[in-house]
Amino acid sequence: MLxxxxxxxxxxxxxxxxxxxxxxxxxxxxLVVMMLFPLALTPDPHVLQQYVAGFFWxxxxxxxxxxxxxxxxxDDEDGHLEQSLLSTLPFTLIIxxxxxxxxxxxxxxxxxxxxxxSLFFHLQSDALIPLICALLLGTPIFILxxxxxxxxxxxxxxxGALLGIMMFILLIPVLIFGITIVQKAEAHLPILGEFAxxxxxxxxxxxxxxxxxxHTLRLSIDD
Amino acid sequence: xxxxxxxxxxxASGDVYWQNTSIYRNAQSDxxxxxxxxxxxxxxxxxxxxxxxxxLFKLLVCYEMPPEILDEKINACLVQFKLKQDTxxxxxxxxxxxxxxxxxxxxxxxxxxxxxxxxxxxxxxxETQALFHLALVEHLQKGGIAILSLHEAITLPNxxxxxxxxx
Numbered sequence: 001m002l003x004x005x006x007x008x009x010x011x012x013x014x015x016x017x018x019x020x021x022x023x024x025x026x027x028x029x030x031l032v033v034m035m036l037f038p039l040a041l042t043p044d045p046h047v048l049q050q051y052v053a054g055f056f057w058x059x060x061x062x063x064x065x066x067x068x069x070x071x072x073x074x075d076d077e078d079g080h081l082e083q084s085l086l087s088t089l090p091f092t093l094i095i096x097x098x099x100x101x102x103x104x105x106x107x108x109x110x111x112x113x114x115x116x117x118s119l120f121f122h123l124q125s126d127a128l129i130p131l132i133c134a135l136l137l138g139t140p141i142f143i144l145x146x147x148x149x150x151x152x153x154x155x156x157x158x159x160g161a162l163l164g165i166m167m168f169i170l171l172i173p174v175l176i177f178g179i180t181i182v183q184k185a186e187a188h189l190p191i192l193g194e195f196a197x198x199x200x201x202x203x204x205x206x207x208x209x210x211x212x213x214x215h216t217l218r219l220s221i222d223d
Numbered sequence: 224x225x226x227x228x229x230x231x232x233x234x235a236s237g238d239v240y241w242q243n244t245s246i247y248r249n250a251q252s253d254x255x256x257x258x259x260x261x262x263x264x265x266x267x268x269x270x271x272x273x274x275x276x277x278x279l280f281k282l283l284v285c286y287e288m289p290p291e292i293l294d295e296k297i298n299a300c301l302v303q304f305k306l307k308q309d310t311x312x313x314x315x316x317x318x319x320x321x322x323x324x325x326x327x328x329x330x331x332x333x334x335x336x337x338x339x340x341x342x343x344x345x346x347x348x349x350e351t352q353a354l355f356h357l358a359l360v361e362h363l364q365k366g367g368i369a370i371l372s373l374h375e376a377i378t379l380p381n382x383x384x385x386x387x388x389x390x
Contacts (some may be wrong), residue, residue, distance in 0.1 A: 004282060011279045015270030018313065079264030086255040087283035094283075111277060222232050 004089055008097035016105045023105040026067035030110050033059040034117055045122040052121040053131070053182035059173050060110055060135060061142065063168060067106040068146035070097070072217065085218060092214040099143055099210065105137040123186075130185035133195070134178045137202045144209040145170045151213050160222055163195035172200070228370060229260045230341050241337075257284070258337040261346075265326040269315040273306060273325055276314060277332065286333045296332060303354065304328050319346040331358050338362065338369040 016022040034040040037055045038048055084094045111132060118128050149166045156162070177198045184191045226232040228239060228248050240247045246254040260266075268274050277297055281288075301307040304324045314322060323346045330338060344352050344360075356377060359369060363379065 004285075007282050010280075011268070011271060011282075014275065017270050023280060073347040074269065076271055077264065079262055080267035080268050082260070082262060082264070083266040083280070083283060085231060086229060086260050087253045087259065088256045088285040090252075125262060129263075 001093065005093055005097055007102055008089075008094060012097050012101035013104065016101055021070075023109060024069070024103075026063040026106045027113070027176070028064050028108045030059050031113070031117070033062055034121075038121070049122050049124070049186075050147055052118070053127075053179045054130060055121065056114065056135070056182070057178045060107075060139065061171060061175065063141040064107065064111060065137065065164065066144060067102070068143065068150060068167075069163070071102055071147055074156075075185070076154065076221070081217070081221065085221065088129075090216050091218065092211045095147075095214045095217070096210045096213035099147060103140060103143050103149075107143065109134050110120060111139065126188065127182050127185040130191055130195075131182045134198065135180045137195075137198050138174050138178045139176050141202055142171060143166070143204045144205045144213070145211050148216065150214040151220055154217060174198075179200070225260075225262075225339050225341050225370065226267045229258065231260075257335055258339060259333075259335050261326055261330065261338075261340045261343060263341055265322045266329075267314045267325060268321060270313065272311045272313055273301070273317070274310045276325065277329065280329050281333065284333050284335075286316045300328050300332050304351070319337060320348065320351070323347055324351055327355060327369060336367050338367065338371075340369070342372055342374065344375065345374060 034055060036053075038060075041051070042045065072081060075084070085091055087094070114132055114135060115128060118131065123131065146167055149163050149170070152166070153163050177194060181191050181194050181198065185192065230239070233247070238247070239370055240246070241254050241257070262342065264286055268279060274308070281293070292349065298307070301310060304327075306321060306324060307326070309317060309321065314325070317325070323343075327343060332341070343355060349356070359377075361372075362369060
């Protein structure tokens with residue numbers, strides 16, 4: 001089973017790598033949105049420092065929304081999703097491989113660029129590690145809940161607005177936790193409690209959501 | 224209807240039986256491991272090459288075979304379907320006919336008793352249609368079942384014609 005998962009993961013990564021819009025566009029979008037905030041508000045570093053946590057999380061959320069839109073679309077179009085459904089391997093395994101490769105390509109670059117971006121926003125160095133860890137815990141939840149919303153609306157013709165509404169409302173708790181962690185870290189308050197709870201949410205999501213997504217996709221493709 | 228038979232769509236009423244068991248009774252993979260399904264869409268991953276697609280499909284059908292024999296078989300099939308020169312081309316760069324040939328090739332490479340094919344002969348030239356015809360006859364002679372939807376008539380040896388009345 002593990003070998004099958006690794007092979008699937010490898011082929012998913014290979015096919016994602018060939019399309020720029022899988023990894024370059026969300027990354028570029030993240031940077032552009034981040035740059036818009038100081039332009040729209042004020043370049044004053046003291047003001048920016050107060051809100052930098054929010055900027056990071058909102059940009060990550062929007063970049064994720066951009067990339068999650070076509071997580072199943074390409075495979076649905078060329079019939080590969082149907083073949084995966086009919087395969088002897090468990091469909092949940094195939095979905096997990098797809099989600100892992102999506103995380104690697106769409107979200108890992110954002111986390112890698114965070115240290116550099118934090119310099120531009122004068123984020124305190126104490127808060128950098130908590131920010132990266134919180135993003136590491138939070139971005140899988142973004143992807144899992146985003147995929148669930150995509151799986152629910154897979155068969156529909158007009159999915160954009162409905163998808164956005166569903167996703168953003170479900171991800172508000174993650175956003176609040178993530179921003180609180182960074183703000184508390186900046187104020188040098190203890191953050192272990194929030195981290196533990198946040199990690200708990202992530203583990204809960206990772207355990208349950210892949211099979212839910214697989215089942216929902218099966219229902220969406222069924223006519 | 225082909226989607227219903229393959230288990231992708233669930234019927235409002237009625238049942239589908241394979242070897243005297245309803246396909247909805249046990250896990251779906253117990254039924255689908257005996258089956259090849261081909262729809263209008265080719266079921267290929269566009270971002271991968273021809274060879275990688277075949278290996279991915281081998282993974283999906285859990286087909287175990289020693290690598291050397293598999294390689295030989297793949298090469299033989301690719302030559303037969305005139306795809307040998309495109310072994311490492313990305314599927315998105317193939318023509319419609321080549322994609323269809325690749326999708327059909329998968330059926331012949333991994334033998335399964337049941338074939339459910341939706342218009343398998345679209346975008347194929349006369350030569351490839353003849354090849355498919357030969358492979359279909361061979362499959363039927365080995366005791367396989369094939370459910371096809373076609374726009375042109377084909378002749379098969381020892382065939383019984385059933386007329387399904389509209390209900």
